[in-house]
Amino acid sequence: MRVEDGFQLAEVDPDSTPGAPDRKHAENQLEKNLDELGSLQERLFAESKFGGTESVLLVLQAMDTAGKGGILRHVVGGIDPQGVHVHAFKAPTDEEKAHDFLWRVRKELPQPGIIGVFDRSHYEDVLIHRVRAFSTPEVIEERYGIINEFEAELVASGTTVIKVMLHISSDEQKQRLQERLDRPDKHWKFNPGDIDEREHWAAYQEAYQIALTRTSTRDAPWNVVPANHKWYARWAVQGLLLDALRALDPQYPAADFDVEEQKRRLAAT
């Protein structure tokens, strides 16, 4: 769901599945679309070898357990790894803290021809920073504008920016955290800090509401994807990626060398 004027996060039902067929058909589509996704990605990559400057950046934001990992495995994992650059932004290091908040982000931007994926992003600097008061309200206020300018530059330089918030309900998160605690093979996915964050649920929803509406621009709009149903979120995010690539419509580039001459050279070897 595109974030536009008057958007209210609280009105989005995390259980809903807008636009999707039933689960079985959605899962079939996810699988079937891999070929087209692969073909579009290859052409995007091919263009870049002959001077193409276009790239794609998928930004994933969500509360813990919302399913970013599943998107990475089931949507991004279907794409040729040579054409993908995934980066997970963790709590910043001392070196990163010594620079402006976009410094570490700029270093991970996709090169031409590449589909970049951010697992969390510069939006943490207006989300957790707001909720936990890691920055002053004035600094955070300023960051919305800085982000919009930054993303506008990115888009102007040829990067299609797809911003996705995976939206789960508080109850669904509770259930997923419970599962991580119940299953020893899931303990590694759990961190006591996850519950600290959960205790700020309402404040996070508010921080998201503000960030989404302040930074959903025409060039780089936000999409809120209901994510209580994992199959739906995967289907929806694949669809956003496919739409972006179809709009770019990359083409195999024409050779910048004399094909017949190279055939003669090859024959002589």
Place this chain on the structure above:
Amino acid sequence: MRVEDGFQLAEVDPDSTPGAPDRKHAENQLEKNLDELGSLQERLFAESKFGGTESVLLVLQAMDTAGKGGILRHVVGGIDPQGVHVHAFKAPTDEEKAHDFLWRVRKELPQPGIIGVFDRSHYEDVLIHRVRAFSTPEVIEERYGIINEFEAELVASGTTVIKVMLHISSDEQKQRLQERLDRPDKHWKFNPGDIDEREHWAAYQEAYQIALTRTSTRDAPWNVVPANHKWYARWAVQGLLLDALRALDPQYPAADFDVEEQKRRLAAT
């Protein structure tokens, strides 16, 4: 085929398929093994979240068209992208040239829990550098020892190093380059420089023979994989990766927090 004392590259038949079942069964195994590979990778990753220091590095070297891209798509592509770091080493930039030859390599080493993949590597500095005389014989001579020490350190610090040379015949390369020239949708994969390199085929085979035997150590041995049959190379490289992960035998780590306490905290939210 493990490179050991007395190894002769010229004696390895690029058409051979040692150890493999027929193509159909090998392709089935490749598909079937994805589950085990995924499970081992997840456990390696999980261990790292609780202090595990182990990682894996797959180094791919080959003549042009030998199928590195196919290995990346069909073997590495089957693994969760969150647990993989692929880096393609191109001709060095001016910044990279200003540093020692391992500088850019060290920056791309896999973190704990990660399967790193090098598409070309520091071996270019003893291969193309020898064939094209980009470095003096003395400098190249010294590099074999530097590489062995570097890799020994890597292994000592917890990285399993899998070095693979995909071995094709000159005729097979000719055919594959011909296909890239014949098909407009493959032109982007062709570079006139590929034929320049091909004209040095014998010198490259000699450079590989020397590099393979000088740097195949007990800790970080070379494997030469016959690669005229793409299905075979993929099956063989997946097998090497599986063997390495099975030997590491990573386990889901025990929680470093009090599970019951966290359950109580969660219930209270």
